[in-house]
Amino acid sequence: MSAPNPTPSRGPQPGLSLIAYYLQLGWRSLRRNPVLTALMVIGIGLGIAASMTTLTVLHLTGADPIPWKSDRLHYVQLDNWSAEQPARDDGSPPDQVTYRDAMALMSARKADKQAAMFKLSLPIQPENRELKPFQALGRVTYADFFAMFEPPFQFGAPWNRDQDEGHARVVVLTRALNEKLFGGQDSTGRSLRMNDVDYTIVGVLDEWKLRFRYYDVTNGAFADPDEFFMPLTTAVDLKQRSTGNNSCWQSPGDGWEAYLNSDCVWLQMWVQLDTPARLAEYRDFLNSYVSEQKKLGRFPRPLNNRLLDVNQWIVDQRVVSRDMEVQTGLAFAFLAVCLVNTIGLLLAKFTRKAGEIGLRRALGASRADVFRQFLVESGVVGLSGGVLGLGLTALGLVAVRALYSEYRSVAQLDWTMVLTTIALAVVSAVLAGLYPTWRACRVQPAAQLKV
Amino acid sequence: MEIRPILSALMRSKVAMILIGLQVALTLAIVCNALFIIGQRLDRMHRPSGMNEADTFMVSSTGFGQNFDAFATLKADLALLRGIPGVADVTPANSVPMSEGGWSTGLNLQPRQRTSSADTALYLVDDHALDTFGFKLVAGRGFKPEEAAEVNFGDRLQPASIIVTRALADKLFPGGDAVGKQVYMDEDPPTSTIVGVIERAQQPWMSSSSVEMSTLVPAFMPYGKSTRYLVRTEPGRRDAVMKDVEQKLAEANHGRIVGRLRTIETVRAEAYAGDRAMAVILGGVIVALLLITALGIVGMASFWVAQRTKQIGTRRALGATRGDILRYFMTENFVITTLGLAAGALLTYAFNYWLITHYQAQRLPLAYLGGGVLALWLLGQIAVFGPATRASRVPPAVATRSV
Numbered sequence: 001m002s003a004p005n006p007t008p009s010r011g012p013q014p015g016l017s018l019i020a021y022y023l024q025l026g027w028r029s030l031r032r033n034p035v036l037t038a039l040m041v042i043g044i045g046l047g048i049a050a051s052m053t054t055l056t057v058l059h060l061t062g063a064d065p066i067p068w069k070s071d072r073l074h075y076v077q078l079d080n081w082s083a084e085q086p087a088r089d090d091g092s093p094p095d096q097v098t099y100r101d102a103m104a105l106m107s108a109r110k111a112d113k114q115a116a117m118f119k120l121s122l123p124i125q126p127e128n129r130e131l132k133p134f135q136a137l138g139r140v141t142y143a144d145f146f147a148m149f150e151p152p153f154q155f156g157a158p159w160n161r162d163q164d165e166g167h168a169r170v171v172v173l174t175r176a177l178n179e180k181l182f183g184g185q186d187s188t189g190r191s192l193r194m195n196d197v198d199y200t201i202v203g204v205l206d207e208w209k210l211r212f213r214y215y216d217v218t219n220g221a222f223a224d225p226d227e228f229f230m231p232l233t234t235a236v237d238l239k240q241r242s243t244g245n246n247s248c249w250q251s252p253g254d255g256w257e258a259y260l261n262s263d264c265v266w267l268q269m270w271v272q273l274d275t276p277a278r279l280a281e282y283r284d285f286l287n288s289y290v291s292e293q294k295k296l297g298r299f300p301r302p303l304n305n306r307l308l309d310v311n312q313w314i315v316d317q318r319v320v321s322r323d324m325e326v327q328t329g330l331a332f333a334f335l336a337v338c339l340v341n342t343i344g345l346l347l348a349k350f351t352r353k354a355g356e357i358g359l360r361r362a363l364g365a366s367r368a369d370v371f372r373q374f375l376v377e378s379g380v381v382g383l384s385g386g387v388l389g390l391g392l393t394a395l396g397l398v399a400v401r402a403l404y405s406e407y408r409s410v411a412q413l414d415w416t417m418v419l420t421t422i423a424l425a426v427v428s429a430v431l432a433g434l435y436p437t438w439r440a441c442r443v444q445p446a447a448q449l450k451v
Numbered sequence: 452m453e454i455r456p457i458l459s460a461l462m463r464s465k466v467a468m469i470l471i472g473l474q475v476a477l478t479l480a481i482v483c484n485a486l487f488i489i490g491q492r493l494d495r496m497h498r499p500s501g502m503n504e505a506d507t508f509m510v511s512s513t514g515f516g517q518n519f520d521a522f523a524t525l526k527a528d529l530a531l532l533r534g535i536p537g538v539a540d541v542t543p544a545n546s547v548p549m550s551e552g553g554w555s556t557g558l559n560l561q562p563r564q565r566t567s568s569a570d571t572a573l574y575l576v577d578d579h580a581l582d583t584f585g586f587k588l589v590a591g592r593g594f595k596p597e598e599a600a601e602v603n604f605g606d607r608l609q610p611a612s613i614i615v616t617r618a619l620a621d622k623l624f625p626g627g628d629a630v631g632k633q634v635y636m637d638e639d640p641p642t643s644t645i646v647g648v649i650e651r652a653q654q655p656w657m658s659s660s661s662v663e664m665s666t667l668v669p670a671f672m673p674y675g676k677s678t679r680y681l682v683r684t685e686p687g688r689r690d691a692v693m694k695d696v697e698q699k700l701a702e703a704n705h706g707r708i709v710g711r712l713r714t715i716e717t718v719r720a721e722a723y724a725g726d727r728a729m730a731v732i733l734g735g736v737i738v739a740l741l742l743i744t745a746l747g748i749v750g751m752a753s754f755w756v757a758q759r760t761k762q763i764g765t766r767r768a769l770g771a772t773r774g775d776i777l778r779y780f781m782t783e784n785f786v787i788t789t790l791g792l793a794a795g796a797l798l799t800y801a802f803n804y805w806l807i808t809h810y811q812a813q814r815l816p817l818a819y820l821g822g823g824v825l826a827l828w829l830l831g832q833i834a835v836f837g838p839a840t841r842a843s844r845v846p847p848a849v850a851t852r853s854v
Contacts, residue, residue, distance in 0.1 A: 036750060039746050039747075039750050042743075042746075043743050043746070043747070046739050046743060047743075050736060050739065084565045084566050085566055123513055123514075123515040123707075123708050125515060132708075133515065133707075133708050134708060135513060135708055135710065194515075195515045195516070195676075196515055196516040196517055241604075241605075241674075241675060250638065251607055251637050251638060252605075253607070254605065254606045254607055255605055255606070256605060258605075259605055321725070322810050323725060323728075323729050325809075325810070326488070326729075326806065326810055327729070327732055327733070329805075330481055330484075330485060330733065330736055331736065333477060333480070333481050333802075334481060334736055334739070334740055336477060337474055337477045337478055337481070337740060337743060337744065338743055340470055340473050340474045340477065340747075341474055341743055341744070341746075341747040341750075343470055344467060344470040344471060344474070344747055344750065344751050345747065345750045345751070347466065347467060347470070348467075348750060348751060348753075348754030349754075351754070351758070352754070352757065352758075399732075399735075400728075400732075403724070403727070403728035403731060403732070404724065404725065404728050405724070435466070439466075
């Protein structure tokens with residue numbers, strides 16, 4: 001049996017000093033059984049680290065990428081697929097639209113803002129002879145793209161709608177590409193040669209903290225980021241084919257014009273609808289558009305348009321992978337094991353202190369006092385486990401970044417997660433300590449003091 | 452043996468028993484399911500692509516400018532590459548197995564068929580394809596040099612002859628006589644004749660439901676101004692030859708960009724990076740979990756030993772041998788673990804059921820459960836051995852001391 005704690009001469013006082021005293025007691029008690037304490041702290045630390053590592057990735061991948069307007073941005077899907085089979089096994093429409101439908105929606109201008117887009121990789125021929133020509137990944141879209149997705153500008157501004165209509169040879173660079181080509185200087189007004197065509201630089205983006213490219217999930221939300229932006233009308237003028245996904249349910253026929261008029265889907269179409277009323281109007285507009293097209297012999301399938309907002313689209317496209325969810329599930333089951341383990345060890349520890357508890361009770365401590373003291377001790381275990389867990393979580397995220405190169409942008413510790421980690425650890429340990437503490441309180445002073 | 456006193460002792464500390472049992476049960480459920488997932492991922496990762504992966508790499512070229520002639524560049528590049536020392540063979544290739552990007556189409560047995568007879572990946576290659584990829588011909592013949600035609604990008608692909616994988620041949624012609632048969636690659640004639648069947652060529656997409664269905668098409672078809680080549684080197688010379696190839700291609704033509712060179716081993720590693728990560732992470736969870744459970748058992752057993760020191764002394768004083776005491780604690784652990792494992796077996800299948808309903812997992816084979824049960828029995832016995840040995844060393848004299 002362990003020796004009772006030396007009780008200070010002053011009696012227990014209510015309030016903070018008492019908690020401080022319990023903290024001191026807890027700390028001392030933990031130091032007395034270093035092995036048992038270490039087992040508990042490591043257990044909680046590992047459990048917390050496993051669950052927080054997976055939860056961080058899950059939280060950041062699933063998190064709303066543009067919270068202030070995600071419910072106003074909608075992804076347009078039209079079902080132009082074959083009469084014989086749906087585009088997707090579950091009957092949902094294709095995840096991109098055709099060129100002719102995108103053009104029809106763009107010129108109708110029925111949304112508050114609208115931007116069709118596709119992915120295009122182009123050879124860049126730098127003015128600077130020291131740089132060899134290289135391929136850069138671009139986004140071909142409309143002026144509204146910038147107002148809809150709000151990338152920050154370092155220099156200049158987006159092109160305007162007139163330039164869309166005028167098929168202007170203009171380009172917006174990202175900060176990284178501007179850094180590479182012009183050493184980070186203000187390059188607006190200068191010219192950039194891509195595939196033997198000169199474009200005027202109208203703007204340079206600042207660092208755009210996109211955790212993933214939610215506006216083009218089809219071509220990989222976690223794939224390499226876009227490096228430049230240019231008008232879609234210009235790219236189509238120059239017969240630039242998308243370097244992204246293209247799906248056809250029937251042969252597009254021969255040549256460029258046939259391809260543009262085909263039922264192949266290769267563009268993403270986003271609209272901004274500022275009120276629910278506008279959303280309803282736009283739905284009606286899409287339905288009447290498709291009905292018109294049906295009269296022309298297109299759209300053989302039943303009416304099946306979709307207008308998902310950003311978050312619905314992310315869920316629909318499974319941006320959060322199944323593997324991530326399974327890992328998180330397993331990690332929390334692992335945390336449960338660690339907690340059961342901690343309950344057992346705390347129970348063992350507190351039971352061995354029956355004598356000490358008896359002594360404190362005999363000297364006048366109430367059950368509530370004992371309860372508080374031991375709860376504080378569990379809390380101290382939790383806090384230590386939390387700090388250890390935080391360190392291990394940081395290591396875990398390093399491992400995730402090494403294992404999944406595409407999750408580099410989402411496997412980062414942020415302040416919410418740090419606080420959640422500590423809180424989860426303390427709450428878990430206190431919960432784990434409740435039963436052992438309750439048992440400790442039931443100790444009869446007399447039974448323990450008999451020799 | 453002495454099960455009854457153990458059980459009655461356990462009944463006095465039900466909570467502790469339940470805690471250890473619960474821990475064992477949860478551990479069993481997690482370990483079995485995690486091992487099952489790891490096993491499936493390893494199976495997936497070990498599927499053969501059908502091609503030579505050790506000596507091959509991809510290289511691409513993208514031209515720029517109005518005067519760039521993609522067809523001329525393609526022909527010149529092939530000649531150049533085939534002349535580089537250490538290069539065994541070269542073929543143009545729009546894609547390779549496992550690269551996660553490529554073309555697919557439906558093949559039909561009748562013109563204007565409503566739904567296609569089979570879906571296939573398309574590899575656009577020339578007459579050097581079988582030798583370069585290392586695909587094994589099982590029937591018919593390879594392509595002849597004159598069969599590879601120039602096709603403008605964006606025009607319909609209607610080759611006179613094609614080579615298909617055995618899986619695709621069997622699906623289209625279950626009779627096993629695919630060579631010489633006609634299929635439609637487009638809605639209308641002309642048809643394509645199957646001239647050869649290869650044993651295996653995986654599609655580029657590893658999650659495809661028809662991953663073994665591929666077709667080789669003899670065609671020179673640059674993607675706009677981009678061309679891609681697959682190079683096979685003499686064994687062991689790949690890395691040196693790669694450097695040479697990159698340099699020579701860049702020197703040969705300044706009006707283009709030589710794209711990143713990627714070995715097929717890299718392509719495979721990237722294709723399965725997610726599966727490998729899943730296996731590593733779950734493996735880590737299993738190890739940590741077994742460690743925690745073992746330490747938990749050690750902790751609880753030590754506590755019991757300490758709590759029962761006096762009883763142990765009494766038993767020893769009444770004639771129990773040290774072996775009896777050791778056996779007592781070992782048996783006690785065995786009983787608790789067994790109870791935990793019984794509950795764990797149910798939990799394992801409950802967990803498995805959750806994975807089946809939410810993640811299209813398969814049913815866990817009993818062998819995994821059996822393996823998990825054995826492993827945890829062993830783990831429990833090893834963990835309790837230390838505290839049990841300490842218990843057996845308690846001297847009988849302890850019984851006579853009062854506290």
